[in-house]
Amino acid sequence: MIEAKDVCLTYLDGTRALEGIDLKIEPGELVYMTGPSGSGKTSLLKLLMGVEYPTAGSLQVLGQSIERAQTAKIRKMRMRVGPVFQEFKLIKGRTAMENVMLGMRFLGFPIGQIRKNASEALERVGLEHKSFSLVENLSWGETQRVAIARAVARKPELILADEPTGNLDTSNALNILELLTSLTDKKTAIVITTHATHLIDSSAEGKLIQMEAGRIRWERLGRA
Numbered sequence: 564m565i566e567a568k569d570v571c572l573t574y575l576d577g578t579r580a581l582e583g584i585d586l587k588i589e590p591g592e593l594v595y596m597t598g599p600s601g602s603g604k605t606s607l608l609k610l611l612m613g614v615e616y617p618t619a620g621s622l623q624v625l626g627q628s629i630e631r632a633q634t635a636k637i638r639k640m641r642m643r644v645g646p647v648f649q650e651f652k653l654i655k656g657r658t659a660m661e662n663v664m665l666g667m668r669f670l671g672f673p674i675g676q677i678r679k680n681a682s683e684a685l686e687r688v689g690l691e692h693k694s695f696s697l698v699e700n701l702s703w704g705e706t707q708r709v710a711i712a713r714a715v716a717r718k719p720e721l722i723l724a725d726e727p728t729g730n731l732d733t734s735n736a737l738n739i740l741e742l743l744t745s746l747t748d749k750k751t752a753i754v755i756t757t758h759a760t761h762l763i764d765s766s767a768e769g770k771l772i773q774m775e776a777g778r779i780r781w782e783r784l785g786r787a
C-alpha cells in the first residue's frame with residue numbers, strides 16, 4: 564500500500580525536511596507518527612498525499628509512484644485517499660454538508676454518489692442534525708467531526724490525518740481516534756500524526772513511528 568525506499572525531501576529553500584525514509588505500510592494498518600515539532604511528520608504526510616515529491620529515493624502509494632512526471636495519475640490516486648488536515652481547512656460560509664461534498668466534487672466523483680456518501684458520512688460521525696449548519700457556527704469538536712466525515716465520505720483506502728487530536732482534552736482526543744479507526748473498513752490503512760503519545764498507549768494496537776530531525780528514529784508495534 565505504501566512503500567518508501569531511502570526517501571528524501573529537500574524544500575526549495577534548501578531545508579532538508581526528510582532523509583533516508585524507509586517505510587512499509589500494509590492495507591488495514593493503523594500507524595501513529597510522532598516526534599518533536601519540525602521533525603518532518605507533516606512533510607512525510609504531504610509526500611504520501613502526493614502534494615510534494617521526493618527529491619531522492621522512491622515512493623509508491625496505492626500502487627502509484629510519487630514523482631513529478633506522474634502528476635495526472637497522482638490526482639486519480641488522491642480519490643482513494645482521505646486527508647484530515649491540521650486546522651481542518653473547512654470552507655466558511657458553507658454548510659457541513661457542502662463541505663463534505665466539496666472534497667469529493669473537487670476530485671470529480673459522480674454527483675449522485677457525492678450526496679449519498681456525504682449524508683452517510685455525516686450520520687456516521689453523529690452530525691446529521693447539523694448537516695445544514697454553517698461550519699463557522701459549529702463547536703470545535705463538531706468541526707473536527709465534519710473534517711473526518713469529509714475524509715471518510717469517499718470511502719478511502721488510505722486515511723492521512725495530521726494532528727486530528729490537536730487542542731482536545733484526553734477523553735475527546737481518544738474519541739476522535741476511536742471514531743477515525745471505527746469508520747473505516749478493515750482494508751483501510753490509517754496514518755495519524757500526533758504529539759499526544761500518551762493517547763497512543765491507551766488507545767491503540769497499531770504501529771508507532773518516532774520521527775526525529777527528518778528521520779525515522781524507531782518504529783514499534785502495539786503497546787510494547
Ligand SMILES: Nc1ncnc2c1ncn2[C@@H]1O[C@H](COP(=O)(O)OP(=O)(O)OP(=O)(O)O)[C@@H](O)[C@H]1O
Nearest residue numbers: 574575576578580599600601602603604605606607
Ligand atoms: N514549504 C516549506 N518550505 C521550506 N521548509 C519547510 C516547508 N514546510 C516545512 N518546512 C520545514 O521542514 C521541516 C519539517 O517540517 P514539518 O512541518 O514536516 O514538521 P512537523 O514534524 O510536522 O512539525 P509540527 O509538529 O510542528 O507540525 C521544518 O524544519 C520546517 O520548517
